[in-house]
Amino acid sequence: MKSPFRTCREVTALVLGGEDRPLRWSERLAIRFHMRICATCPVFARQVQLMRQALPRWRAYSDAPQPPPPGVSTTN
Numbered sequence: 141m142k143s144p145f146r147t148c149r150e151v152t153a154l155v156l157g158g159e160d161r162p163l164r165w166s167e168r169l170a171i172r173f174h175m176r177i178c179a180t181c182p183v184f185a186r187q188v189q190l191m192r193q194a195l196p197r198w199r200a201y202s203d204a205p206q207p208p209p210p211g212v213s214t215t216n
């Protein structure tokens with residue numbers, strides 16, 4: 141059986157990955173476990189959560205980049 145311990149890098153990758161795909165229960169457990177013993181990752185996870193709440197369009201935009209509507213001239 142795999143150790144429940146994860147490094148900060150693995151946990152942050154899981155947190156970000158959880159934005160795009162459902163996590164396994166073992167992954168969720170590893171995150172929760174790590175959050176109890178780490179001071180940095182909970183802050184990071186909270187920032188991700190706040191960003192997700194504050195910018196709902198950002199996620200939709202990043203998930204499905206849309207081509208510019210026809211007829212709109214992009215003059216910069």
Ligand SMILES: [Zn+2]
Nearest residue numbers: 148178180181
């Ligand atoms: Zn950590």
